[in-house]
Amino acid sequence: MTLIYVSRKWIYVSFIGLTLIICGWLLFDEKIVPTTKVGDEVYVINMVTGEFKSETEDGKEIEAYRWDPGTIYIPKGKNITLSIYGVNGKEHPFMIEGTDIKGNVKKGEETLIPLRFDEEGTYRLICLTHPDISHNGPMIAYIVVD
Numbered sequence: 001m002t003l004i005y006v007s008r009k010w011i012y013v014s015f016i017g018l019t020l021i022i023c024g025w026l027l028f029d030e031k032i033v034p035t036t037k038v039g040d041e042v043y044v045i046n047m048v049t050g051e052f053k054s055e056t057e058d059g060k061e062i063e064a065y066r067w068d069p070g071t072i073y074i075p076k077g078k079n080i081t082l083s084i085y086g087v088n089g090k091e092h093p094f095m096i097e098g099t100d101i102k103g104n105v106k107k108g109e110e111t112l113i114p115l116r117f118d119e120e121g122t123y124r125l126i127c128l129t130h131p132d133i134s135h136n137g138p139m140i141a142y143i144v145v146d
């Protein structure tokens, strides 16, 4: 009789313990998925690195690396994430004019850049390897904030 009572008690304790573990796991699991949070918008702008290639009439090969799209629009004071996926070109170290933002985009890798501009204007995203025509550019994108 005593033995049966103890095992029942043990079953209840185990059941409650297991329920707590499952609930805890579900709560923890929800916390590590930030995009499911209600009211917390995640605004991502996607960009890739591209390349234009051509040949002149005298047989000279010309090329220009590009950020694609070349112009993006961001509302003033809004937190966004700029995602840049490296497709063409081995790597593109970059800076955003008028900010401290610097980084690098490598082939086959996604670079995520958190952005927020509190002042209106046009900010240039410049590849430091391909900044102008003489360096296989201009690899410049325009970030329009309004």
Ligand SMILES: [Cu+2]
Residues within 6 Å of the ligand: 065, 089, 091, 092, 093, 127, 128, 129, 130, 139
């Ligand atoms: Cu580049």
